[in-house]
Amino acid sequence: MGHSLIIKLWQAFVILIAFGAGYWQQMQQSPLVMVIATTLSVLLAGLPLPLIASRPLVMYRIGCRAEELGIKVHKKGSLSELASASTLVLTHSRFLTSGAAFITELIPQGVSQGTLLSMAASVESGSTHPIAQLICQTASDRRLRLQPVTNFNELPGQGAEAIISRIPVRVGNAAWLKSEEADISAEFLTRADQLSLKGMIPVFVCSGKYSRGLIAVQREISFDTIAALHRLQKLGLKLMLLTGLNKRNASYIKKQTNIDDIRFEIFPEQKTRELHLMRTRKDVIAVLGDCELDKELMEAADVRIAWLPPAQDKKSETPPAEGKAEEETPGPDPDFPDEPPQPEVKDSAAAQSPVKPHISIPQGNFLALARLRNRAALGMKLVKQQRRIAMVLCLALMLPTTNTLTPFGVPFVDPVVSILGNLLIAVFILLISFRA
Template sequence: MDEKSAAPEEAERIKKDVRSSLLIVLPLTLLAFAFSPGLLAASTFGIDLGPLSPEEAPLLFAGIELSLALAMLLACKSILVRGVRLLFKSPCADSLIAVSAISAVIASLLLMVQMMLTGEALFHQLLFTPLGLFLTFTLGGKYLEVRLAARKLSLDEDEGVVPPGAEEMMAEHEAERQRREEEERRKKESEARYRELEALRAEERRLAEREARRARGEALPAEEEEDEPAASDAPRQEEAAKTPEHTPLLAVTDNAALRFLAFGLLLAIADAALWQTMGLDLLQTAIFFFSVLFFACPAALFFASSFALPEALKKCRAQKIFVKNAGVFGTLKHISAIALSKSGGITEGRPFLATIVGEGLSDSAILGLAASAENGVSHPLARVLVASAVSRGAHLMRVSATSSIPGKGVEALINGRAVRLGKREWLEEEGVQISNSLLTQGDQFASRGKIVIYLATGKIAKGLLVFSDEARSDMPRTIRLLESLGVQTVMMTGDCRTAAKRTAKDAGISVYRADLAPADKAKEVQMLQAHGHSVALLAAKKEDAEAASMADVVLAMQTSESEIAPDILIASGDPSHIPQLITLSRKTVRTVRLALSLAFLAAVLAAVLLHASLFFLGDLRFLPLLSVLSMLAGIVAATLVPLGLKGFKFAPHTLDY
């Protein structure tokens, strides 16, 4: 499951921080635009501004723009600090933003130095105003991303009829998620208190040891003097860890930013070396170097996913597919294996009691014993047993003690007798004797894909209960579609190998794992990940929660009465939507990558035109104009390219490539 998604409170805090920065930078950018281009336009049209003319006091006006730019950078402090901090560790989109912003400031400062040395009025070449526009677009894109990530799923926005129970189900999922988050928070607080207590005890022991050494007249080790400052750094590190940080919804944004940064740096170095060999003075070469580096970051860096993901989510909502977090599309694109839980995945997830076979006990007595032993157990089959016993009027007996063994069965003490209900292998391990007749009938039912549970009183098996769970008729076609996308399918079940083999064969699955306890399912998911797979899990039951915590993406069907909180809920109950979701995610990521590439291409084109300006005109007079035009071109590309997703259509049992 995607771990990058922030908690609701933290996401809301990040959204407020970004919005605050945007509300500061936007007016400053508008002020810079009114100030700089306005005065230049007046000068161009021959309006006499007197002492207000930029040509009269260019450094004064450059200083005013510098102060505005510094105020903008201060408003974006969190983004810039994070970008610089990760620049040499793990470069990300914020690193590219920081490099571009700093490059714009350095290039403008060098232009101011040139103005001081030569007396030329180079006021119109400063990048302070384009920097404001760049930061405004960047914060705007970030705000759209954060808003999209923090947005709660609303069923009122869905197109078409909401399936019965969907709203209650999503509310249950939200309550389950909040409960888990609260448990995780309490666990972390408990661990933090324990570590703090251990640190205090260690410090007390160290101080006591030091005092004892002083009393004995021994010299203190030098390490103790060096350790003390390090302890004071811990609160700072904890405080830094608490600072909320925004990460892009799609990893492709960070990946593209890293490529843009590397390419922009190489291009700037190559251009600087070229112009230096052509005789350009060192100061102008440095100005050109940082100007090209400023172009390396497209202003549309965060707009591409902000425009593409809502379109993809709209397509999902139209098919009654509810996505918990939009960022899951980035993970779903890389899915190469999907583990399908038999109950609720391969089957409808609605088991029912089909047959009772007894030896020495009536069907009603067997059902009463089984329901009494299973009463209060949370397993789906236990609830089916109790409901069947009540509906058929079977007598429920008082249970003195009960013990549930995950993946094996239940043991209870009823009227002084030990009653065991579970798998054949477990009963045999406990020394229970099972007649050949029961074994033969049990194998026959298992070979037809039925769930067979044996009942024993004392050390003798008295009968078996047979459950049936209808398989999804369209699952074989779905499996073929998944395999056509290169996605490996694995069925996981706690049923015996014979029943699992029949179910997997009917569904068209060649790889299956049987006799799995809940912990074993989690290990199977980890095993797939160890082999290099990104794993999706189609599950529904509470017993699959441990495996769900390990999976990269968790899916559930509405018809399976899901008891876990999935990343994607397919309320339509159509399994053919799973391969189509993977196709949609891949197309969405390709769309975002194309939009980013076009935005970067616009920046490269602007850098080429800057070359032409310097070569033919001998200066960088069009530097701010080219930077602004490249930004606008990138924004237009990020806006228009996602429209290509409108052509994608979900179709039952088919893939829209």
């Protein structure tokens, strides 16, 4: 039951008791002044100030402790929802890795390794996906020449395509390329399955309808991440991964991390539908996602969690000298004839503003998230305890205000004493909130 709902129910209870006490005084033929004083005293003694005071300071102190862990809490109310969350949904498998991805194999078909990598990097140069950036960085490290592309199009969870020298080139998973009628040999599909069983991600490259090879990408999951995921599970969170990877990659991740549930080969629009299905069980769902790529999914979540952007290194932003850059530029690639670049088609969806996260944690630091979940849960237990104390003290103050204990020698508490007593209870609740 929510904190605001409890306060509303308490107010309804106090109003009922107040008018009941006033009616009882009227039935006893008491003076009108006493009837009004009794009703007013009960209302003032039962003000929800102590209940309201039982939560804000606790949430504030938990937020301060979160900053010590490098966590930014943008919405204080999200801490209570995080404490009561039953499921943590990860929207991408790359969230499980520390960012140390690398290319393990280049398997060309009818072209050289350099041409295969250059072809893939040319298409992926317009993408912000981590695997695309890895391919481009590897091509840059090998000083390969990238070709101008036109009509770039990225399909989230599947791959990217562009036109190079009037030929459509696609880079992505096998399922998408086969749906585009690409000719991929059974030998390459078998090889891709073998790589997937080892936890590698096979990225196919096709030129026209013909396969030009595949690139194997390895993303390692650190022991610290695995230990932090297990700690989150011990804290009562069910872990679910929504990924576009194939079944074999998903099985490898599940074997390594022991995540409770993995939905594989699922695209962004399907992820939102999966979340809505989980919401039908009235569970509180926390989502760790990308506020730009997973906009609809994050909007549907109860708690939005995102990575903090990595710190920028100012030294790495210094551009190289012009003369040096010209000396290191390799010659033209015979496999790609030169073609004047054309203006790229920009996606209108990219201009949409991303949603704002409720909580931002250091990139890859699941341990910080586990500690925040633990402190939020302890804080909510403290809030519930203080709420009970406030209710008991207010009830004890309300009893003499009803003027029903005067036959037993208990004096009537007038409205002035009632409001002072309620304020003292609220101050007491605030003082014990410093335990958080």
